[in-house]
Amino acid sequence: MVDVKSVANPLFLREEELRQAIEMLFFAYRDFTGGPDGMLAEIGLGRAHHRVIYFVGRNPGITVSELLKILRITKQSLSRVLSHLVEEEYITQTPGERDRRQRLLTLTVKGVELERRLTADQRERIADAFRKAGADAVQGFKLVLHGIIDAPDRDQFDVSGGPTHLPAARSGGKLVGSKIAGGKR
Amino acid sequence: MVDVKSVANPLFLREEELRQAIEMLFFAYRDFTGGPDGMLAEIGLGRAHHRVIYFVGRNPGITVSELLKILRITKQSLSRVLSHLVEEEYITQTPGERDRRQRLLTLTVKGVELERRLTADQRERIADAFRKAGADAVQGFKLVLHGIIDAPDRDQFDVSGGPTHLPAARSGGKLVGSKIAGGKR
DNA sequence: TTTTTACGTCAACCATGTTGACTTACTTTC
DNA sequence: GAAAGTAAGTCAACATGGTTGACGTAAAAA
Numbered sequence: 001m002v003d004v005k006s007v008a009n010p011l012f013l014r015e016e017e018l019r020q021a022i023e024m025l026f027f028a029y030r031d032f033t034g035g036p037d038g039m040l041a042e043i044g045l046g047r048a049h050h051r052v053i054y055f056v057g058r059n060p061g062i063t064v065s066e067l068l069k070i071l072r073i074t075k076q077s078l079s080r081v082l083s084h085l086v087e088e089e090y091i092t093q094t095p096g097e098r099d100r101r102q103r104l105l106t107l108t109v110k111g112v113e114l115e116r117r118l119t120a121d122q123r124e125r126i127a128d129a130f131r132k133a134g135a136d137a138v139q140g141f142k143l144v145l146h147g148i149i150d151a152p153d154r155d156q157f158d159v160s161g162g163p164t165h166l167p168a169a170r171s172g173g174k175l176v177g178s179k180i181a182g183g184k185r
Numbered sequence: 186m187v188d189v190k191s192v193a194n195p196l197f198l199r200e201e202e203l204r205q206a207i208e209m210l211f212f213a214y215r216d217f218t219g220g221p222d223g224m225l226a227e228i229g230l231g232r233a234h235h236r237v238i239y240f241v242g243r244n245p246g247i248t249v250s251e252l253l254k255i256l257r258i259t260k261q262s263l264s265r266v267l268s269h270l271v272e273e274e275y276i277t278q279t280p281g282e283r284d285r286r287q288r289l290l291t292l293t294v295k296g297v298e299l300e301r302r303l304t305a306d307q308r309e310r311i312a313d314a315f316r317k318a319g320a321d322a323v324q325g326f327k328l329v330l331h332g333i334i335d336a337p338d339r340d341q342f343d344v345s346g347g348p349t350h351l352p353a354a355r356s357g358g359k360l361v362g363s364k365i366a367g368g369k370r
Numbered sequence: 371t372t373t374t375t376a377c378g379t380c381a382a383c384c385a386t387g388t389t390g391a392c393t394t395a396c397t398t399t400c
Numbered sequence: 401g402a403a404a405g406t407a408a409g410t411c412a413a414c415a416t417g418g419t420t421g422a423c424g425t426a427a428a429a430a
Binding site for chain 4: 079103
């Protein structure tokens with residue numbers, strides 16, 4: 001009974017380690033979304049609104065169908081949330097120039113303000129965790145998360161290890177936060 | 186326009202890096218839950234059932250109130266899901282021995298079977314990511330996730346870096362996957 | 371004996387996801 | 401120029417899983 005640790009079956013170790021990861025992911029995500037959820041509730045919005053505001057803020061001028069692909073929900077589902085955000089003037093819709101069927105989505109000043117407040121909470125949490133864990137750990141964190149994400153979407157993330165580089169991701173006014181731009185799905 | 190990278194404002198770099206982390210967490214969680222969701226749908230269960238089955242499997246004999254604290258939902262919410270799982274014989278309830286008001290929850294054989302199938306999918310995804318990323322990255326991943334989790338819950342996770350040790354976490358038949366055992370909340 | 375605790379239940383409501391059918395406007399293709 | 405395809409929206413019905421509030425029962429603790 002004493003030597004369990006040293007004699008332990010490596011398969012069991014692995015199982016234990018994987019379960020630990022599963023649980024950490026669960027708790028981390030729960031706490032990660034907890035902050036914004038509170039703020040949103042105060043102004044009568046929900047997590048779904050947050051997601052829309054986030055990705056529109058990240059990709060100004062994004063089309064509805066691009067947004068749908070990122071969120072992986074139906075247009076009817078998005079519609080409820082989006083039209084509310086438009087009514088409340090967090091988001092504006094402008095017809096596409098090249099294709100006038102499109103409604104390009106952009107945050108209003110009010111929308112940017114809210115986005116900033118919501119994301120600040122999450123950024124702070126992540127920044128604290130990064131600071132405590134150190135640069136190497138951050139790199140490992142990204143590498144593992146990268147591997148967890150399904151192939152089509154993970155490619156958008158630079159995980160090469162060097163300092164994060166910038167406008168590459170934004171070049172040509174194309175999408176960030178989604179690999180839709182130029183890629184078939 | 187050329188030197189943007191090297192002259193870049195470190196605050197902007199930081200912002201970019203943090204947003205990347207936010208998005209990776211979003212996508213990783215989405216894909217991480219996608220597999221089980223599919224299986225569950227086939228047998229008329231949802232993600233909420235999965236969470237209950239997972240934590241009961243992880244903590245055989247857990248009480249209802251302990252489970253509530255892990256899940257952070259109301260008892261009415263849990264009730265719907267839990268009573269369904271009891272009816273369908275995934276979970277059994279037995280009165281506590283020391284305190285007969287308690288209903289101790291345990292997976293049935295059928296429940297264990299389902300839990301195994303659901304978790305296998307997630308374990309595989311994580312294991313693949315771990316394998317691709319390497320041991321150091323795994324350690325960094327855990328360290329950062331640890332920092333993201335709120336103080337009360339994060340303590341249950343051993344993130345010290347050595348090989349995962351085992352029955353410490355299970356000693357005395359107390360809780361795993363929650364720090365409730367013996368701690369005031 | 372009284373109070374507190376663990377658990378359960380009924381009822382109403384809300385947020386957010388789904389499917390399916392249909393419309394409108396615009397672009398693309400033959 | 402007509403036909404087909406695409407972007408977006410709409411209406412309706414439904415499912416899941418969260419919430420609050422009120423109330424009940426049995427057992428433990430004070």
